Amino acid sequence: MNYEELKIEGRNAVLEAFRSGKTIDKLFVLDGCKDGPVQTILREAKKHDTIVNFVAKERLDQLSETKKHQGVIAMAAAYTYATVEDILQNAKDKGEAPFIILLDNIEDPHNLGAIIRTANLAGAHGVIIPKRRAVGLTGTVAKTSAGAINYTPVAKVTNLTNTIKELKEEGLWFVCADMGGTTMYDLDLKGPIGLVIGSEGEGVSKLVKENCDFVASIPMKGDIDSLNASVAAGVLAYEILRQRG
Numbered sequence: 001m002n003y004e005e006l007k008i009e010g011r012n013a014v015l016e017a018f019r020s021g022k023t024i025d026k027l028f029v030l031d032g033c034k035d036g037p038v039q040t041i042l043r044e045a046k047k048h049d050t051i052v053n054f055v056a057k058e059r060l061d062q063l064s065e066t067k068k069h070q071g072v073i074a075m076a077a078a079y080t081y082a083t084v085e086d087i088l089q090n091a092k093d094k095g096e097a098p099f100i101i102l103l104d105n106i107e108d109p110h111n112l113g114a115i116i117r118t119a120n121l122a123g124a125h126g127v128i129i130p131k132r133r134a135v136g137l138t139g140t141v142a143k144t145s146a147g148a149i150n151y152t153p154v155a156k157v158t159n160l161t162n163t164i165k166e167l168k169e170e171g172l173w174f175v176c177a178d179m180g181g182t183t184m185y186d187l188d189l190k191g192p193i194g195l196v197i198g199s200e201g202e203g204v205s206k207l208v209k210e211n212c213d214f215v216a217s218i219p220m221k222g223d224i225d226s227l228n229a230s231v232a233a234g235v236l237a238y239e240i241l242r243q244r245g
Contacts, residue, residue, distance in 0.1 A: 006139060008074040009066045011037045018044040023156075025075040025136035027052045030060060030071035041072055049158060051132065079137040082153030084163060087126030088170060091154060094125070095191040099240060102128045103210050104160055105199040106229060109135045113144020114230035115197070116150050120148035122237035123244070124195075127154045128163060160185055166213045167194055174212040176204045179225065181215030184236060189216075189243045197233045200226060 008017045008024075017024060018041070027045050028040060045052050060069050091098040101107040101119050106112050112135050114195045119127050135141065136156065142149045164174055175189065176196035196212055198204035209215070216229060219236050227235070 001073075006076045006078050007063070007065060008076055009064055009069040009072070011041065011070045011072055012234045014072045015041055017074055017076055018048060023081055024048065024050045026050065026075040026076045028055050028060060028073045028075075029053070029061060030057060031055060033071045038071060044131075048096050050107075054090045066207045072125050075136075075138075077137045078139050078142050079149055080125060081137065081153070082154045084126075084128065084155045084157065084167070087128070087155055091125040093197065095205045096125070097121075097244075098167075098170070099124045099244070100126055100128060100167070100172070100194045101190075101233060101237065102164070102174075102194055102228075103134065103198075103245060105131065105133055105202050106197070107135050107199060109132065109138050110138035110144050111228070111230045112137075113141040113146075113149075113190075114152060115140070116145040117148040118154050118234040118237055120145075120152040122234070122241045124152065124237060126152060126187065128160070129154060129156055130160045131156055131158050133211060133219055161207050161211050164194065164196075164208065173214075173223065175214045175216045175236075176209055176212040177218065177236055178203055178209065178215045179217055181217040183219055184216040184239050185219070187214055187216055187241045194238060195233070195236055197208075197229055197236075214233075227228060 008014050027050050058126040063073050082135050087100055088098055101124050116127055172192040196204055
């Protein structure tokens with residue numbers, strides 16, 4: 001992944017980044033390092049629910065650009081994350097029923113960037129991504145979004161299933177994209193809606209799928225059986241846009 005401009009290296013710099021409220025997506029720490037400053041950084045990481053990877057010195061040296069990492073390298077988000085409330089507020093401000101795109105297991109930054117771009121153009125009020133097993137807002141994502149990242153809020157949540165349950169209480173209903181669902185043209189996709197897209201490899205995880213109200217499939221006429229995740233998101237988002245009319 002392309003994290004170039006987002007690497008923060010060295011103990012003071014990393015600690016400062018945490019304390020200034022910067023979103024740290026991932027922390028790499030020298031395995032077995034027990035000294036004070038590193039323990040302080042680990043406490044901050046725990047407080048912020050940051051994913052920590054304990055790695056060998058070779059891995060840190062390989063990641064490091066300054067070659068002065070002192071046993072810690074943090075990967076910071078290029079952009080500030082929004083909250084789920086911000087996304088709902090965005091819909092309210094526009095006087096529209098909420099339309100949110102939720103991504104399960106999307107690890108490719110190009111896919112995430114393309115989906116944020118589509119979300120913006122199809123009138124979605126925001127994108128929700130999980131903290132784990134997913135790419136964050138890296139420089140590559142920002143670039144691929146073609147500027148949409150500046151307008152479309154992206155929220156990062158600890159648990160996608162819980163977020164879906166909470167949004168159901170706000171009146172949203174959920175449709176996930178998957179093979180073997182109801183053809184999207186036969187579904188009523190109007191009203192407050194959450195569109196759930198999974199990764200190409202794994203699709204939407206079982207638990208998330210079980211919490212969706214409908215499964216929508218995209219008609220396929222070719223010889224292969226699946227679309228790229230960002231294309232699938234685009235096709236469905238535009239069907240939602242058409243129906244919301």
